[in-house]
Amino acid sequence: MPCAILAVQTFPPSVGGTACLLHDILKWFPSTSIVAVSGACYESGTTGMRLPFENRRALVLGSEWLTARVEWRFWRPYVAWITKKICDMARKYRADRIYAHYPNGFFTVAAYQAAERLGLPLAIYFDIAWEERGWHDSALATEFEHKVVKRADVRFAITEYLVDYLSNKHDVKFELLPHTVDIESAGSPDLVASDPNNNVIHFAGGIYPSMNLDSILRCISAVNEMGHDVRFDVYTPSAECLRAAGLDMRRVRIGFAKRAEIGRLQRGSQVLFLPQAFESAAGLMIKLNFPTKALEYMVSGRPMLIHSPKGSYLADCARQNGFGVVVDTPDKDRLKEELTRLLTDRELCRDVVMKAWAFARSRDSRQWSQTLYAALFRGRIAGQ
Numbered sequence: 001m002p003c004a005i006l007a008v009q010t011f012p013p014s015v016g017g018t019a020c021l022l023h024d025i026l027k028w029f030p031s032t033s034i035v036a037v038s039g040a041c042y043e044s045g046t047t048g049m050r051l052p053f054e055n056r057r058a059l060v061l062g063s064e065w066l067t068a069r070v071e072w073r074f075w076r077p078y079v080a081w082i083t084k085k086i087c088d089m090a091r092k093y094r095a096d097r098i099y100a101h102y103p104n105g106f107f108t109v110a111a112y113q114a115a116e117r118l119g120l121p122l123a124i125y126f127d128i129a130w131e132e133r134g135w136h137d138s139a140l141a142t143e144f145e146h147k148v149v150k151r152a153d154v155r156f157a158i159t160e161y162l163v164d165y166l167s168n169k170h171d172v173k174f175e176l177l178p179h180t181v182d183i184e185s186a187g188s189p190d191l192v193a194s195d196p197n198n199n200v201i202h203f204a205g206g207i208y209p210s211m212n213l214d215s216i217l218r219c220i221s222a223v224n225e226m227g228h229d230v231r232f233d234v235y236t237p238s239a240e241c242l243r244a245a246g247l248d249m250r251r252v253r254i255g256f257a258k259r260a261e262i263g264r265l266q267r268g269s270q271v272l273f274l275p276q277a278f279e280s281a282a283g284l285m286i287k288l289n290f291p292t293k294a295l296e297y298m299v300s301g302r303p304m305l306i307h308s309p310k311g312s313y314l315a316d317c318a319r320q321n322g323f324g325v326v327v328d329t330p331d332k333d334r335l336k337e338e339l340t341r342l343l344t345d346r347e348l349c350r351d352v353v354m355k356a357w358a359f360a361r362s363r364d365s366r367q368w369s370q371t372l373y374a375a376l377f378r379g380r381i382a383g384q
Contacts, residue, residue, distance in 0.1 A: 001032045002377040004123070005086055005095045007111035009104030011038035012049040017205075017292035018103060020259070021127055023049040024180050028369040033377070035093050037086050039107065040067040049259070056089055058082045058107075071106055075140075082110035083117070090118055097121040099376060100148070103128045105137030112148045123154035123376055125177060128289055129162060134210065134282040146170055154375045161313040162288040177372060179292050180365035186299035199227065199343050202269035202302075204235040204262050205293050210282045213241055214330070215275030215307045222336040223251050230343070233269065235262065266300040271342045276308040278330040287312045295363055298323055298356035303342050303349040307335060322355035 012023045026034060031052035039058045058081065060067045071078045086098065097120050100111030108124070115122035131141035149155060149170045156177035157163045163174045201223065207213055216234070223232045224247070232252045234242065239254045257265055266272055274294055276286050290313055297304045304324035308315040311328075318324040325342060327335050341348060 001030060002096045003032065003093045004034055004097050004099045004376050005090045006034050006036045006099045006101060007086055007107045008036060008101040009039050009107050010041055011036045011055055012051050018101065018127060019049065020292050021179050022101065023051060024182055024365040025369045025372060026051055028366055029373060035089050037082065037089060040064045056085055058085055075106060079106050079110050082107060083113045086110055086114035087117055090114065090120065095120065097123060097376060099123045101125050102130055105130065105140035108148060109140060109144050112144065112151055115151065122152045124148060124152040125156040126162060126166065127158045129285045132282065132284045134285065159288060159290045159313045165288055177368060178363055179290055179295055180363045180368045181295040181299055181360050183361055183364045198270050199230040200269040201232045201271045201273050201339060202266055203273045207236050207238045207241055210277060210280045212275040212277050214277055214279040217245050217247060218330060218332050218335060219273055219275065220247050220252055222332050222339060224248050225336055226340065235265065263300065266302055269302055271339060272297045272300060272302050272304045274304055274306045274324065276312060276314060278309050290314060295360055298360040301353055303352040304356060305338055305342055321359045322352065323359045324352060324356065
């Protein structure tokens with residue numbers, strides 16, 4: 001059985017978009033085909049997901065807290081330590097290759113260095129842009145991104161826009177590996193109109209200034225000017241920034257829910273809100289990105305309102321495929337108008353739900369997992 005060493009920051013059962021993405025596409029792999037080396041988890045709670053792969057944690061003295069403080073201050077020794085762990089695991093399991101899943105620069109660089117040391121082929125998957133992300137590890141990208149990309153013989157990116165951008169940036173070929181969803185487990189779209197008295201707008205996920213904060217605050221302002229029975233439910237582990245904004249929060253209900261509960265909450269809502277930042281220093285990253293939350297929304301049976309800048313992959317893809325109503329300007333009045341339409345126009349909601357379901361089918365995780373497996377293991381078919 002072939003084996004790859006997966007170097008990644010978060011890994012199921014940890015929380016976050018990367019963990020969800022990995023779970024959906026790796027769940028179809030044979031249990032002995034992946035050995036993971038992962039690090040500290042920076043978010044609370046659990047997805048409840050499980051994958052049958054061995055996972056070696058790279059934690060300083062076994063502590064999440066200590067690791068999070070050591071890695072930024074002493075990143076070169078930390079990367080060297082991760083590199084050694086990857087090499088040890090690769091030798092132990094006679095790995096065929098190293099697989100680096102970004103977004104975490106430390107683990108991406110360690111995977112590259114381990115591949116160099118062992119003479120193994122390297123696969124790289126960007127589920128978000130690295131240098132353009134403008135995050136803390138952008139300095140690592142400046143030093144290492146081009147080296148990592150040129151060293152890899154398998155290169156994936158999460159959107160067509162990111163594929164084209166990275167291919168041109170590094171003058172090499174990238175391929176598409178989108179975020180996926182398990183269509184078989186999703187069931188079928190709920191075409192029954194929800195209660196007309198149910199005027200709940202729903203958002204679930206992390207809130208970050210560079211990713212979506214300004215758009216969520218704009219939605220709160222819009223809801224405050226709508227009918228008295230409209231409510232905005234926000235399920236997030238990072239609500240402090242909302243409370244700190246000083247807005248009227250009487251129509252906002254803030255909570256936290258595990259992944260297993262989110263589907264029920266979404267189906268009990270009228271509109272699902274998917275925001276990206278308009279006010280962000282990482283505008284190019286926003287343009288190239290695709291939120292992992294989108295496909296979860298698509299199979300919920302509820303219509304989606306997408307609030308994302310004009311020209312972004314998310315806004316363009318939604319318009320082309322019709323899987324959501326798009327507001328692509330930071331206009332509170334337009335946002336309020338489109339939310340009202342989705343709360344009142346049942347035919348519009350039905351159309352959006354059916355087109356979302358059709359798009360989700362094109363992102364079936366079972367099919368895309370075969371693409372990844374074949375790339376990692378040189379044309380072998382998953383399950384053999």
